[in-house]
Amino acid sequence: MATFEEIKARQQITWGSGDYAKIAWITVPLADSLVEAVDLRPGSRALDVATGTGHVALAAARRFCVAVGVDYVPTLLEVARRRAAAEGLEVTFVEGDAENLPCSDGDFDYVLSAIGAMFAPNQEQTAHELLRATRSGGTIGMINWTPTGFIGELFKTIAKHVPPPFELKPAALWGSEERVRELFGDGVSSLIFRTSKLRQRYLSPEHYADFFLTWYGPTLKAAESLTKPAREAFRADLIAVANRFNNATDETAVLDSDYMIVIATKK
Numbered sequence: 001m002a003t004f005e006e007i008k009a010r011q012q013i014t015w016g017s018g019d020y021a022k023i024a025w026i027t028v029p030l031a032d033s034l035v036e037a038v039d040l041r042p043g044s045r046a047l048d049v050a051t052g053t054g055h056v057a058l059a060a061a062r063r064f065c066v067a068v069g070v071d072y073v074p075t076l077l078e079v080a081r082r083r084a085a086a087e088g089l090e091v092t093f094v095e096g097d098a099e100n101l102p103c104s105d106g107d108f109d110y111v112l113s114a115i116g117a118m119f120a121p122n123q124e125q126t127a128h129e130l131l132r133a134t135r136s137g138g139t140i141g142m143i144n145w146t147p148t149g150f151i152g153e154l155f156k157t158i159a160k161h162v163p164p165p166f167e168l169k170p171a172a173l174w175g176s177e178e179r180v181r182e183l184f185g186d187g188v189s190s191l192i193f194r195t196s197k198l199r200q201r202y203l204s205p206e207h208y209a210d211f212f213l214t215w216y217g218p219t220l221k222a223a224e225s226l227t228k229p230a231r232e233a234f235r236a237d238l239i240a241v242a243n244r245f246n247n248a249t250d251e252t253a254v255l256d257s258d259y260m261i262v263i264a265t266k267k
């Protein structure tokens with residue numbers, strides 16, 4: 001049985017492969033949704049956990065917060081720094097693990113994560129760290145993909161073709177109220193859940209599949225481990241899921257992905 005550290009080392013390579021900066025084009029709207037959902041107050045200290053190319057940290061900096069972004073993929077942090085510089089925003093981007101955040105206890109008024117902390121394999125330890133970094137009375141805000149939405153189905157398709165080599169709790173469990181209540185336990189005085197949808201648009205369902213197979217680490221790495229016929233079957237399943245969720249009335253793909261916003265007040 002692999003340890004959490006071994007799993008994370010593999011995941012880190014996966015997130016650093018392809019080019020997540022391109023996939024992040026699609027998730028731009030999530031950051032504004034999250035900072036508005038938590039009613040981010042200017043002048044406060046905000047931590048963006050698993051920041052990737054910096055979406056949430058940048059959104060916080062644009063609202064005059066002291067913003068810090070943490071991620072364990074250095075190449076993504078470089079993109080985030082370039083984006084901050086291009087906009088003249090002051091943001092600190094630090095290399096670090098969501099399961100061992102590089103900050104003191106209660107350092108932040110807001111600890112935020114958009115489709116990021118949900119991927120750390122030790123969910124209990126991640127919840128502990130999100131709570132630890134938040135000051136008493138402060139807010140934890142997360143956006144998590146739901147298990148049955150379009151992206152939840154993408155993860156199931158990946159797992160069908162390339163079963164994870166270790167027993168892992170699915171990341172999308174962070175998109176279920178019951179599991180989030182269990183994870184934050186009595187560390188929070190209130191928990192609010194909202195659901196919403198992210199719209200993605202592609203030239204066609206095939207374009208979506210090929211875009212993800214080329215640039216999204218988890219699909220790219222899964223495809224690389226398959227033989228050519230198995231890879232074709234994987235691609236066909238990705239297209240089938242996109243067809244099932246497609247809202248377009250023409251040849252393009254308009255795909256809505258359900259997500260859950262979690263707003264927690266630290267005790």
Ligand SMILES: C[S@@+](CC[C@H](N)C(=O)[O-])C[C@H]1O[C@@H](n2cnc3c(N)ncnc32)[C@H](O)[C@@H]1O
Pocket residue numbers: 008011015020024027030049050051052053054055056070071072073076096097098099113114115116117119120121
């Ligand atoms: C789907 S991306 C989301 C990135 C960003 N939050 C956004 O909204 O675009 C997931 C991110 O989580 C990061 N990540 C996953 N597990 C992590 C961990 N244990 N510690 C730090 N970062 C992690 C990955 O490197 C990747 O940047």
